[in-house]
Amino acid sequence: MSRLPTVTDVAEAAGVSRQTVSNVLNAPDRVREATRERVSKAIEELGYRPHASARRLRTQTSSTIGIRLDPVSDGISGSILDRFLHALTEQADAVGLRVLLYTALGADDEIRQLARLVDGADVDAFVLTSTYYGDPRTDWLIERGQRFVTFGRPWGINDMTDPAHAWVDVDGRDGVRQATEHLLEAGHRRIGYIGWPSGSGTGDDRHGGWAETLRTASVPDLDGLVERAEDSVSAGTAAMRRLMSRNPGLEAVVTASDGLALGALVAASGTTPVVGFDNTPVAASLGFSSVDQQLTAVASGVLELLTDSTNGPRHRLIAPELVVREETLR
Amino acid sequence: MSRLPTVTDVAEAAGVSRQTVSNVLNAPDRVREATRERVSKAIEELGYRPHASARRLRTQTSSTIGIRLDPVSDGISGSILDRFLHALTEQADAVGLRVLLYTALGADDEIRQLARLVDGADVDAFVLTSTYYGDPRTDWLIERGQRFVTFGRPWGINDMTDPAHAWVDVDGRDGVRQATEHLLEAGHRRIGYIGWPSGSGTGDDRHGGWAETLRTASVPDLDGLVERAEDSVSAGTAAMRRLMSRNPGLEAVVTASDGLALGALVAASGTTPVVGFDNTPVAASLGFSSVDQQLTAVASGVLELLTDSTNGPRHRLIAPELVVREETLR
DNA sequence: TTGTAGGCGTTATCAT
DNA sequence: ATGATAACGCCTACAA
Numbered sequence: 001m002s003r004l005p006t007v008t009d010v011a012e013a014a015g016v017s018r019q020t021v022s023n024v025l026n027a028p029d030r031v032r033e034a035t036r037e038r039v040s041k042a043i044e045e046l047g048y049r050p051h052a053s054a055r056r057l058r059t060q061t062s063s064t065i066g067i068r069l070d071p072v073s074d075g076i077s078g079s080i081l082d083r084f085l086h087a088l089t090e091q092a093d094a095v096g097l098r099v100l101l102y103t104a105l106g107a108d109d110e111i112r113q114l115a116r117l118v119d120g121a122d123v124d125a126f127v128l129t130s131t132y133y134g135d136p137r138t139d140w141l142i143e144r145g146q147r148f149v150t151f152g153r154p155w156g157i158n159d160m161t162d163p164a165h166a167w168v169d170v171d172g173r174d175g176v177r178q179a180t181e182h183l184l185e186a187g188h189r190r191i192g193y194i195g196w197p198s199g200s201g202t203g204d205d206r207h208g209g210w211a212e213t214l215r216t217a218s219v220p221d222l223d224g225l226v227e228r229a230e231d232s233v234s235a236g237t238a239a240m241r242r243l244m245s246r247n248p249g250l251e252a253v254v255t256a257s258d259g260l261a262l263g264a265l266v267a268a269s270g271t272t273p274v275v276g277f278d279n280t281p282v283a284a285s286l287g288f289s290s291v292d293q294q295l296t297a298v299a300s301g302v303l304e305l306l307t308d309s310t311n312g313p314r315h316r317l318i319a320p321e322l323v324v325r326e327e328t329l330r
Numbered sequence: 331m332s333r334l335p336t337v338t339d340v341a342e343a344a345g346v347s348r349q350t351v352s353n354v355l356n357a358p359d360r361v362r363e364a365t366r367e368r369v370s371k372a373i374e375e376l377g378y379r380p381h382a383s384a385r386r387l388r389t390q391t392s393s394t395i396g397i398r399l400d401p402v403s404d405g406i407s408g409s410i411l412d413r414f415l416h417a418l419t420e421q422a423d424a425v426g427l428r429v430l431l432y433t434a435l436g437a438d439d440e441i442r443q444l445a446r447l448v449d450g451a452d453v454d455a456f457v458l459t460s461t462y463y464g465d466p467r468t469d470w471l472i473e474r475g476q477r478f479v480t481f482g483r484p485w486g487i488n489d490m491t492d493p494a495h496a497w498v499d500v501d502g503r504d505g506v507r508q509a510t511e512h513l514l515e516a517g518h519r520r521i522g523y524i525g526w527p528s529g530s531g532t533g534d535d536r537h538g539g540w541a542e543t544l545r546t547a548s549v550p551d552l553d554g555l556v557e558r559a560e561d562s563v564s565a566g567t568a569a570m571r572r573l574m575s576r577n578p579g580l581e582a583v584v585t586a587s588d589g590l591a592l593g594a595l596v597a598a599s600g601t602t603p604v605v606g607f608d609n610t611p612v613a614a615s616l617g618f619s620s621v622d623q624q625l626t627a628v629a630s631g632v633l634e635l636l637t638d639s640t641n642g643p644r645h646r647l648i649a650p651e652l653v654v655r656e657e658t659l660r
Numbered sequence: 661t662t663g664t665a666g667g668c669g670t671t672a673t674c675a676t
Numbered sequence: 677a678t679g680a681t682a683a684c685g686c687c688t689a690c691a692a
Contacts, residue, residue: 004449006685017663022687032661049449053386054685057668062383064430069416082412086399089431098452100394101419101429119334119379121669122428233615259615266616269599282612285563285589286596336669347679352671362677384669387684451685 005046014042025050056121064098065306066123068110070130080278080293081129084151087299088127095303111140118146125149125306131167132201133157138165149305151298153315155201166314168301172202172277175291175320176209179254179275182289182322184217188251188273192225194239194264195256206256206277225250229260236263244268258283258290279323287325294318335376344372355380386451394428395636396453398440400460410608410623411459414481417629418457425633441470448476455479455636461497462531463487468495479635481628483645485531496644498631502532502607505621505650506539509584509605512619512652514547516603518581522555524569524594525586536586536607555580559590566593574598588613588620609653617655624648 011018016039023031024039031039042048056062067088070081089099100123104110114137117123125147131138133156141148142164153160153169160167176193183191193210196203207226214222227243229235236259244250244267252273255261261276265288268274276283279292301316337348344351346369353361354369361369372378386392397418400411419429430453434440444467447453455477461468463486471478472494483490483499490497506523513521523540526533537556544552557573559565566589574580574597582603585591591606595618598604606613609622631646 004451004685007687008685018686019663019688020661023662026687030661035661047449049446051387051685052450052452053383053392054668055687056383057381057387057670057684058686058688060668069419085431086433089399090433093433099431101415101431103416103420103423116379119377120382121334122382233612234617262612262615282563282592285592287564334669337671338669348669349671349679350677353678356671360677365677381669384684385671387668387686388670388672390684 005048014039065125067127084295087296163314166305168316170293172206173209176206178322180213183252190251192253233263236260237267240264240267335378344369395455397457414625417626493644496635498646500623502536503539506536508652510543513582520581522583563593566590567597570594570597
């Protein structure tokens with residue numbers, strides 16, 4: 001493992017000054033065609049590549065975005081963030097950004113981590129997930145003028161379009177609406193909903209999509225068609241049992257997550273159509289319909305907001321997409 | 331966002347030279363108690379933190395490990411790598427290492443990415459997953475004397491203890507043995523096995539654990555108790571149906587993955603005990619037993635091998651652990 | 661169009 | 677025990 005070639009090596013090989021080499025890389029217009037080719041050839045031959053740290057030191061930018069890898073999520077939908085992370089990494093590379101991971105235990109510790117990364121000039125932008133109104137992390141970042149984008153709306157804030165808080169989110173309400181309409185079109189009317197306990201912005205949003213759609217379709221007695229449960233398979237099973245015993249005429253169910261959906265399917269032995277949310281591998285393997293969050297679009301939205309310094313809107317609401325499948329659990 | 335404080339600032343504030351500040355940080359022994367305290371106080375007050383890129387440029391080490399984030403895995407067990415990644419990130423921080431992600435499409439592209447990271451001095455060690463004998467990536471790394479550790483044995487190689495190829499792996503054979511013995515102890519004899527098509531090192535290893543255990547227990551006709559399937563829920567269901575129709579007296583099943591286990595459970599409607607592998611969130615939610623890979627131990631093994639330059643063994647075989655649960659899918 | 665000079669923040673070497 | 681000096685590899689003025 002010999003020494004890596006530097007600009008000086010390339011300059012010598014090409015018979016030019018270091019500066020010209022730098023120009024070829026960073027301002028090709030400023031250098032004559034012939035020289036450029038000669039330098040490029042030398043770069044090629046020596047396998048030269050700019051030293052990232054040196055460049056960062058000089059330019060005072062790290063071209064690196066930090067993202068927290070959450071502790072192992074217990075839910076079946078835990079892979080959403082991982083899938084998002086993958087999409088982000090893939091697309092970040094295309095715009096010359098690296099993705100650096102960090103972990104933290106709780107908000108206080110996370111702020112300590114943010115500070116470390118900022119002070120060490122390791123990172124020059126952050127992507128935060130699951131933020132909330134008054135989140136100390138976003139406050140901390142805004143206070144210090146740090147660049148960041150959150151995946152998730154700042155629920156509870158008055159002005160969601162506040163340009164200081166850039167965000168990208170998935171339109172859960174619309175996703176659930178699509179799911180519910182799909183079931184309506186299939187001829188069902190008594191369509192139940194299994195969601196999370198009310199109080200979470202995301203959860204209430206999704207529930208709203210279902211309620212709105214059925215109300216528009218004039219389905220009566222909506223209250224009796226709703227069940228709330230923690231986001232787990234077993235809670236989904238229990239909720240589905242309650243729902244079925246209360247509604248003998250139950251024809252189909254929309255859920256707030258694939259975990260709940262799986263639980264519901266188990267309870268119904270696959271005899272009742274169930275639509276999930278997140279389009280996890282489990283939904284794909286078992287073959288039930290689910291709302292896909294379009295994480296690729298989310299990732300590109302995040303990167304756009306991170307790199308755009310123009311004065312456009314500082315947020316993006318991504319439309320999810322229902323993936324229709326035939327249930328096979330029977 | 332004002333300028334970050336530098337050693338010079340600290341030096342001035344403490345009335346010493348830059349070098350002394352550096353010594354306080356990197357060689358505290360070389361500096362007198364009183365001076366050290368004075369400097370430390372200045373560091374504290376100014377909130378000074380070494381500039382990572384500058385340090386890297388100077389020391390020629392990045393203290394960063396690169397790991398590839400695989401494309402979205404379709405299997406239910408996809409979260410294994412993510413859980414490993416989390417454990418790795420968490421523990422890396424404790425030993426002063428950062429984790430940088432990259433993606434790649436296929437082996438050739440991955441080598442290109444490795445080269446970029448190496449040449450840019452972005453990374454000074456790699457963690458590779460799912461390697462195989464003659465893997466061009468490991469060959470490339472070995473050729474260049476690059477530090478790396480793989481998660482997974484180099485199946486097929488003659489000398490697995492070759493110190494040039496450091497690896498950490500989970501003892502799948504032992505895990506399946508534990509699962510099978512657990513079922514034997516529960517009083518079952520006709521214990522089936524649903525695994526992957528033979529030919530993969532990992533798959534054959536796991537199958538061996540089952541076969542060995544039942545052979546020791548003198549269970550006859552093992553061949554009829556085996557089914558092979560792709561790693562998916564639906565393939566698991568199909569395999570389980572074949573297994574049941576061929577073995578009316580089937581009492582329990584061990585599988586090579588939680589995905590197959592879920593499929594088997596669906597086919598058996600939860601009437602037959604099924605043990606999975608990977609201890610995914612799905613196993614936890616549905617409540618079936620599964621072999622846990624002990625990814626925390628894997629991660630610390632990887633970091634040990636990455637940081638240890640002593641001449642100890644360059645590999646670690648981690649013992650997995652069966653997590654026993656009552657099946658609830660009924 | 662090309663070259664020269666200087667500095668980004670750090671640490672290693674050598675001297676005091 | 678502490679300090680001066682130089683260098684890591686790069687880029688951005690500015691000068692030629």
